Amino acid sequence: MLTDVNFGSLSTATDQTIRQNVCAYSRQGFTALSYGVRATGNGTGGAFTLANGTRRLAYEVQWADAVNQTTGTQLTANVLSPGYDNSAFFQNCNFQTTGTATLIVIIRATQAAAATAGNYTGTLQITIVPE
Numbered sequence: 595m596l597t598d599v600n601f602g603s604l605s606t607a608t609d610q611t612i613r614q615n616v617c618a619y620s621r622q623g624f625t626a627l628s629y630g631v632r633a634t635g636n637g638t639g640g641a642f643t644l645a646n647g648t649r650r651l652a653y654e655v656q657w658a659d660a661v662n663q664t665t666g667t668q669l670t671a672n673v674l675s676p677g678y679d680n681s682a683f684f685q686n687c688n689f690q691t692t693g694t695a696t697l698i699v700i701i702r703a704t705q706a707a708a709a710t711a712g713n714y715t716g717t718l719q720i721t722i723v724p725e
Contacts, residue, residue: 596720599699606707611700615661615693620680620724628725630676631657633669636717640672644714651709655718656698663696676725 599612620629633655637643644651658666659678669675681694697720 596697599718601701604701604706604709606703609700609702610706611698613662613664613699614697616695616697616720617693618659618678618680618695618722620722622724626680628676629678629680630674630723630725631669631678632672632674632721632723633657634672634719634721637671642671642716642718644716646710646712646714649710649712649714651701651714652705653716654700654702656700658696658698659694661692661694661696663698666696666698674723676723 596616597614599614601610601612604610618629618631620627633642634640635642635653635655637645637650642653642655644653655669655671656666657669657675657678659681667675678695699718
């Protein structure tokens, strides 16, 4: 259920936040397993940064184990964040069309204000780890 995150033109007056409901599935047979989340950006050491040539724009990533959340647990790049509850009944979240968790990506106004104008791109990898 992940889709590309596109912030468009950034405001330097307020933080820019994009939220996505996603499906996190972790089961062994019929037993629901809790899970951890590891988020890795494409910056140095997996940092959460967007790039425009040699210029960088940092962003933050949060995770909540329920849908439609406005805040979540702050994730550290390339570090497992454990202990999330699994509410997915079926792989691919069949019958749970709104997902089971919320991915939150934030560009702070201070970061946007410090950035040089241009198009910034990057990659964020989310890994679900059964516990």
